[in-house]
Amino acid sequence: MKFFDCHLYGKNYESDYRLIEESSRLGYSGASLFYSTDNYQSVDYLETINENLLARGTHPPEDTPSPDFSSDFHLVAGVEIRPKHGEDLRKKINKFRKKSDLLMVLGGDLKINRASCENSKVDILSRPYLKRRDCGINHVFAKEAARNNVAIELNMSDILRSQSVFRSKMLAHFREIIKLHKKFHFPVLITSGASSIYDLRTPRDLVAVANCFGMAPEDAILSLSNVPWSILEFNQQRKNMIIAGVKRIES
């Protein structure tokens, strides 16, 4: 099974390299680093990280705690859009869609959640429950997300960083989203949302936590493996798609 961690926070070369190295050691076959719209243009070291990983993969160092260091790691850079309103969201999507491999919109505001679910150019709606008393999506948004193939992200760092009442409320939000997912079949992503190596968890550990909020282990494994890979595959073909359902085939 090829696991993919779809949301790591990118900062600088050293931090990003350590994150990628550790996630490779923990059994992920790929990961995507997300940058803000301001920082994305200046990131030019991902190739270097990949080359260094390949070089280390063939000669694992002595101090590596576990020897299962995989060298074929798929690294992707994405943009995290934090829009102020719907019009701002539309402008930023149009600006970054062709430049980035993955496009993620930070949710929380109902108008942003709705606009993201209705826009097929968006890949992921991140944390629709952010700073809310409900889960941030209802049956209408869920139908739109399923129709436009917009994945809803469940960020595990929200559970990790919260405690007592807040953690139980977060689990309740996740349970609500899973209930809608079972009914409307929109894609759901489980991500670590890591910004340091202490936030990273093994895929099987995340599956065990997902079991706590009512997600079946098979669904959780799909959310960590098939769903992100299918989004990436779809994005590779996006430039050949003229309109929805029509694709240019090169002979």
Add this chain to the structure above:
Amino acid sequence: MKLKILPPTLRGDKRYIAFEVISQNHLFRDDLINIIWDACLKIHGECETSKFRLWMMRIWDCPSNPGNFFLKGILQCNRGDEEKVRAAMCLIHHYKGNRVVFHTLGFSGTIRAATQNFIKPMA
């Protein structure tokens, strides 16, 4: 008077969880026991945690990087509850103001197999 030990057929089934810990400061056996018990009590509650029959079997100090301490260990728990213990261990992130992370390496039915497969894997 000491109680006579139960025959094997009456003893509860056990599973052994091999895990690794990365922490910012050095942790001792008692620290690990406190951390795991607290995590299980927080996420599953007292009633559910009482079924887990947690017991720390052994810990190993591993070569550490600067600023990070590595430990490996084997934890005994009730068979059938290992996924719940794994989820609880996954949710540990801080201990006494320092960052800590637990990664489960695998499950096994015997300490010997857990050690051979996950703690000291054969080349």
